[in-house]
Amino acid sequence: MKAIEIKNNQIKFNKFIYALAPMAGVTDFAFRKICADFGADMVVSEMISLKALYNHSAITSKMLREDSSAIRCCQIFTHEADIIKPVFDAESFKNFDIIDLNCGCPAPKIVKNKDGCAMMSDLQNSKKVISALVENCHKPVSVKFRLGINGQENYLEFAKMCKECGVQFLTLHARTREQGYAGKVDKSAYKKLIDAVKIPVFWSGDIISIEDANFAKQIGCAGVMIGRAALGNPEIFSLLKGTTPPYSKKQAIINHLELLKTYFKTEKTLVAYFKKHLMWYVRASKNATQIKQEILHFENLAQIEELINNLD
Numbered sequence: 329m330k331a332i333e334i335k336n337n338q339i340k341f342n343k344f345i346y347a348l349a350p351m352a353g354v355t356d357f358a359f360r361k362i363c364a365d366f367g368a369d370m371v372v373s374e375m376i377s378l379k380a381l382y383n384h385s386a387i388t389s390k391m392l393r394e395d396s397s398a399i400r401c402c403q404i405f406t407h408e409a410d411i412i413k414p415v416f417d418a419e420s421f422k423n424f425d426i427i428d429l430n431c432g433c434p435a436p437k438i439v440k441n442k443d444g445c446a447m448m449s450d451l452q453n454s455k456k457v458i459s460a461l462v463e464n465c466h467k468p469v470s471v472k473f474r475l476g477i478n479g480q481e482n483y484l485e486f487a488k489m490c491k492e493c494g495v496q497f498l499t500l501h502a503r504t505r506e507q508g509y510a511g512k513v514d515k516s517a518y519k520k521l522i523d524a525v526k527i528p529v530f531w532s533g534d535i536i537s538i539e540d541a542n543f544a545k546q547i548g549c550a551g552v553m554i555g556r557a558a559l560g561n562p563e564i565f566s567l568l569k570g571t572t573p574p575y576s577k578k579q580a581i582i583n584h585l586e587l588l589k590t591y592f593k594t595e596k597t598l599v600a601y602f603k604k605h606l607m608w609y610v611r612a613s614k615n616a617t618q619i620k621q622e623i624l625h626f627e628n629l630a631q632i633e634e635l636i637n638n639l640d
């Protein structure tokens with residue numbers, strides 16, 4: 329039986345879901361494919377600007393590549409209801425199964441533009457945007473959000489509005505916008521949310537162990553999204569699910585790089601981008617501090633490939 333079934337834009341979760349959380353600048357198509365290989369049941373893209381797609385940005389369109397074997401969720405951000413229909417009429421999202429709306433990004437440049445977590449401070453407009461998305465995107469819609477913004481914790485009210493609009497599931501990162509990524513998530517918020525909306529809820533925030541995932545399962549979450557614990561560590565999915573990894577970390581790094589070679593146009597942009605992933609991949613290596621210093625100074629692919637060859 330499939331972990332997730334989708335029929336007539338309705339989602340049915342047949343078991344507890346382990347998902348790769350959306351991470352801008354991290355969950356590229358190659359990393360999503362690798363996490364799916366290691367057992368992620370669902371993978372979520374980096375957040376994609378709907379406005380950029382509306383304006384026919386070639387760079388943003390390229391981000392819609394999807395090669396993974398998991399359930400494929402594309403996260404978008406917008407605060408403009410009227411650009412939704414034209415973008416989705418263009419079939420740009422044909423590679424994805426689910427559309428997720430970002431209502432949780434705390435970054436100043438996003439919030440200043442009324443996107444991300446700012447959506448939680450204007451429920452009237454959010455309702456218009458989410459309704460337009462449900463009506464026009466031809467796929468099930470989910471929403472990811474935080475506890476609140478500007479000192480107001482209105483996540484329950486916000487979630488009820490999402491449900492009324494026809495959203496299929498919700499993902500809560502139980503910190504406020506002001507908290508950013510600091511401190512711990514408010515563990516009590518997830519159960520309150522489940523009780524309030526009675527639609528599937530995903531737990532996002534601080535999941536790093538089997539015990540964490542089991543706690544989310546016990547309180548009734550539909551699944552967990554893994555963010556920072558997956559950085560340079562796609563094996564986390566095998567670990568959490570108790571399955572045998574399909575290949576080694578070294579092979580994961582090689583696969584990631586090979587796939588990205590088919591994506592970036594120049595060696596310079598590929599090297600600049602992959603160095604960040606490589607730093608995460610080597611975090612647990614012997615001499616990690618020294619290796620990371622070396623990576624900082626890398627300027628070409630040959631240096632990256634030599635380092636990968638020399639890894640255990």
Ligand SMILES: Cc1cc2nc3c(=O)[nH]c(=O)nc-3n(C[C@H](O)[C@H](O)[C@H](O)COP(=O)(O)O)c2cc1C
Binds near residue numbers: 352353555
């Ligand atoms: C580098 C980075 C980028 C992120 N980008 C996004 C994003 O594009 N969309 C989103 O909804 N959340 C984003 N997040 C938040 C994560 O999806 C997740 O909710 C948060 O990191 C808490 O989960 P964790 O403790 O498992 O990392 C990002 C987090 C990190 C660390």
